[in-house]
Amino acid sequence: MxxxxxxxxxxxxxxxxxxxxxxxxxxxxxxxxxxxxxxxxxxxxxxxxxxxxxxxxxxxxxxxxxxxxxxxxxxxxxxxxxxxxxxxxxxxxxxxxxxxxxxxxxxxxxxxxxxxxxxxxxxxxxxxxxxxxxxxxxxxxxxxxxxxxxxxxxxxxxxxxxxxxxxxxxxxxxxxxxxxxxxxxxxxxxxxxxxxxxxxxxxxxxxxxxxxxxxxxxxxxxxxxxxxxxxxxxxxxxxxxxxxxxxxxxxxxxxxxxxxxxxxxxxxxxxxxxxxxxxxxxxxxxxxxxxxxxxxxxxxxxxxxxxxxxxxxxxxxxxxxxxxxxxxxxxxxxxxxxxxxxxxxxxxxxxxxxxxxxxxxxEERQRMQIAADIKDDNVNMKESILLEPAGIIPFYTNLYTYDEVGLVDKRINDEMLKDENFWWINSVKRFKPNYILTIAKKPGEPNSRYAIKPEDTAEFDADYKLVKVYPIAKIHDNAPSILKWIYKIRPIGKDYFLYKMVK
Structure with a gap:
């Protein structure tokens, strides 16, 4: 053989x-x-x-x-x-x-x-x-x-x-x-x-x-x-x-x-x-x-x-x-x-x-689901999203993408260099993405990547609404027994929060 x-x-x-x-x-x-x-x-x-x-x-x-x-x-x-x-x-x-x-x-x-x-x-x-x-x-x-x-x-x-x-x-x-x-x-x-x-x-x-x-x-x-x-x-x-x-x-x-x-x-x-x-x-x-x-x-x-x-x-x-x-x-x-x-x-x-x-x-029950939910809005590259990472969701939605590392758009890095504390909210105000996806925490919460200046909070709340939460605990709880056991030993994944611009 x-x-x-x-x-x-x-x-x-x-x-x-x-x-x-x-x-x-x-x-x-x-x-x-x-x-x-x-x-x-x-x-x-x-x-x-x-x-x-x-x-x-x-x-x-x-x-x-x-x-x-x-x-x-x-x-x-x-x-x-x-x-x-x-x-x-x-x-x-x-x-x-x-x-x-x-x-x-x-x-x-x-x-x-x-x-x-x-x-x-x-x-x-x-x-x-x-x-x-x-x-x-x-x-x-x-x-x-x-x-x-x-x-x-x-x-x-x-x-x-x-x-x-x-x-x-x-x-x-x-x-x-x-x-x-x-x-x-x-x-x-x-x-x-x-x-x-x-x-x-x-x-x-x-x-x-x-x-x-x-x-x-x-x-x-x-x-x-x-x-x-x-x-x-x-x-x-x-x-x-x-x-x-x-x-x-x-x-x-x-x-x-x-x-x-x-x-x-x-x-x-x-x-x-x-x-x-x-x-x-x-x-x-x-x-x-x-x-x-x-x-x-x-x-x-x-x-x-x-x-x-x-x-x-x-x-x-x-x-x-x-x-x-x-x-x-x-x-x-x-x-x-x-x-x-x-x-x-x-x-x-x-x-x-x-x-x-x-x-x-x-991945199938979180990021793939997020992509499917966004696609239900019949989106295209004329609309945009700010998120991390720039992988599954941009690939399947085909949205114009700003990622939180700046891999796919240099202007995000420009914002980081100008203001390393409030680059995220500054990017939101500058680019006005139609969708925003945050990881682990909501915008403005303490100790998150999504710091917001007090004077910008009202504007963000007026422009964007939280449309869906994707809790990782729910995925772990509904997993097959062997996966549920593994997730308890080594938890993987974080919560995701999807925001949409109010038109």
């Missing part, structure tokens, strides 16, 4: 289908998908009609998504997610060919097990660009570093940087890996990186009038005061939270991550120590993926990049080394090793499906 690469890819695609049924899609995916739809409808890479703005973090994925929308129309999401899962599987197959060049059985188990792990499921099946990114990462490793194809050193750095600008971290690590393996500077690799970086920055400057994606600038402005705790202890908790699978800020999460790193270090030690079975090239590649993973986790945690999807692929690469050690070193008979590994992997797989179901259930 594992002799046939096509069949192996099909198996991994089938494995991921249950994830799609959970209806869990990362919110920011809808931002990229709306940018792609805007490109089709208006011929402009933007979010609101003919306004140019780099609201998506990835240019290449926007183009791929636009292609899928042209082919499948409004039913593009499932085909796109399946395509992403297939790309991830192909990338894992290339990696397996490096790690197990002569053992087809181990290669097949490696691909199946890796694609079942939680970070692999989220990276390839929740709608973000990380399926294609993993594909491109491993394409560079396989065709460039492993097979020494000169064209790979030129092509894949360009595609990587057009997918995400932060892939420069990966390119830097693997440039050093290539240097260690070949004992000489790869000038073609340098040229590929320079062409990729210069082309995407030059495109941003010419098309959007900015050097980096606006999302970076907007988050820097909006999240300036988001995290009040800047202690080293809190950084370590964040580092462990995003590096591992346990989603809780605590000393126990930190200790669990340290234990995982000790296990990882032991695996790396055994790999390096082996002098007979593992090629020097393979050792360098494995060490490089670990260095990349830990470097990205540490850098992004330090700079307070508090979004879980940034860390999906680093987690995948850490599991790559663990899985390689299990299949290559563990002194157990295959008849014992494979079932035990499968059982552990299946438990993690089931854990991720359940976690995705808890999120998907909530």
């Amino acid at each position: 594992f002799n046939n690469s096509f069949l192996l890819i099909i198996i991994t695609a089938i494995i991921k289908l249950p994830l799609l049924l959970t209806r869990n899609i990362q919110e920011d995916s809808f931002i990229t998908w709306r940018v792609a739809r805007n490109l089709i409808n208006y011929g402009v890479m933007g979010f609101n009609g003919e306004e140019r703005i780099s609201a998506s973090t990835t240019h290449l994925y926007v183009l791929i998504t636009a292609f899928f929308q042209l082919i499948f129309g409004e039913y593009f999401i499932f085909p796109l997610l399946i395509f992403s899962g297939i790309l991830f599987a192909i990338g894992s197959l290339w990696l397996a060919k490096i790690l197990f060049p002569d053992d087809i059985l181990k290669r097949g188990f490696f691909v199946v097990f890796l694609n079942m792990l939680p970070p692999a499921l989220t990276a390839s099946g929740l709608g973000m660009e990380y399926g294609i990114l993993f594909f491109l990462y491993n394409a560079l490793i396989y065709f460039g570093i492993f097979k020494s194809k000169k064209w790979a050193y030129l092509l894949f750095p360009i595609l990587l940087l057009w997918t995400r600008i932060d892939t420069v971290i990966f390119l830097g690590v693997f440039f050093l890996a290539d240097l260690i393996i070949r004992k000489k500077i790869n000038y073609l690799f340098i040229l590929g990186g320079i062409l990729g970086l210069v082309s995407v920055v030059y495109f941003n400057y010419l098309y959007f009038g900015e050097l980096v994606n606006h999302t970076i600038t907007a988050k820097k402005v909006a999240y300036k005061n988001l995290i009040q705790n800047n202690s080293f202890t809190y950084f370590l908790y964040q580092w462990a939270y995003y590096g591992g699978l346990i989603k809780k800020y605590s000393i126990y999460t930190f200790l669990a991550f340290i234990a995982f790193l000790i296990l990882l270090g032991y695996c790396v030690f055994k790999i390096i120590k082996d002098q007979s079975r593992i090629l020097f090239q393979t050792k360098v590649i494995l060490i490089a993926v670990i260095v990349f993973a830990l470097l990205k986790i540490t850098i992004f945690s330090y700079f307070k990049a508090y979004f879980d999807w940034y860390y999906w692929l680093p987690r995948v690469f850490m599991f790559v080394v663990i899985l390689y050690y299990l299949l290559h070193f563990l002194p157990l008979k295959k008849k014992i090793l494979i079932p035990v590994t499968f059982f552990i992997t299946f438990c993690l797989y089931s854990f991720q499906l359940l976690q995705s179901y808890t999120i998907g259930y909530m």
Whole structure:
């Protein structure tokens, strides 16, 4: 069965289908998908009609998504997610060919097990660009570093940087890996990186009038005061939270991550120590993926990049080394090793499906419902909404959108810079959105993002009325028993308040 690469890819695609049924899609995916739809409808890479703005973090994925929308129309999401899962599987197959060049059985188990792990499921099946990114990462490793194809050193750095600008971290690590393996500077690799970086920055400057994606600038402005705790202890908790699978800020999460790193270090030690079975090239590649993973986790945690999807692929690469050690070193008979590994992997797989179901259930009954309620008013882009986040609701309502981070409209960031305390009410007065959606608290309540000056309270109350409340407790209470139990352990979601302009 594992002799046939096509069949192996099909198996991994089938494995991921249950994830799609959970209806869990990362919110920011809808931002990229709306940018792609805007490109089709208006011929402009933007979010609101003919306004140019780099609201998506990835240019290449926007183009791929636009292609899928042209082919499948409004039913593009499932085909796109399946395509992403297939790309991830192909990338894992290339990696397996490096790690197990002569053992087809181990290669097949490696691909199946890796694609079942939680970070692999989220990276390839929740709608973000990380399926294609993993594909491109491993394409560079396989065709460039492993097979020494000169064209790979030129092509894949360009595609990587057009997918995400932060892939420069990966390119830097693997440039050093290539240097260690070949004992000489790869000038073609340098040229590929320079062409990729210069082309995407030059495109941003010419098309959007900015050097980096606006999302970076907007988050820097909006999240300036988001995290009040800047202690080293809190950084370590964040580092462990995003590096591992346990989603809780605590000393126990930190200790669990340290234990995982000790296990990882032991695996790396055994790999390096082996002098007979593992090629020097393979050792360098494995060490490089670990260095990349830990470097990205540490850098992004330090700079307070508090979004879980940034860390999906680093987690995948850490599991790559663990899985390689299990299949290559563990002194157990295959008849014992494979079932035990499968059982552990299946438990993690089931854990991720359940976690995705808890999120998907909530999204279907809250933000998707909000979008449906607004659509009942027969809205279009001539009307507007101010909300956070700018994902599901703007995508399905097609309203002109102002988001509270300023990802899709720079003028929100202008208001934040002018008045960081009352930017929200100032934005309401300036833009006069037809709809307003607030999270957790109503406008004017203490300790909320929606501070209102006393002199503006009467005007707001006269202009807007609260039309519906979407309490998260009601969703939790009406959930199936297993989800209700999970929500009690780890409550997710907040209340939403929908306001409409009084005409």
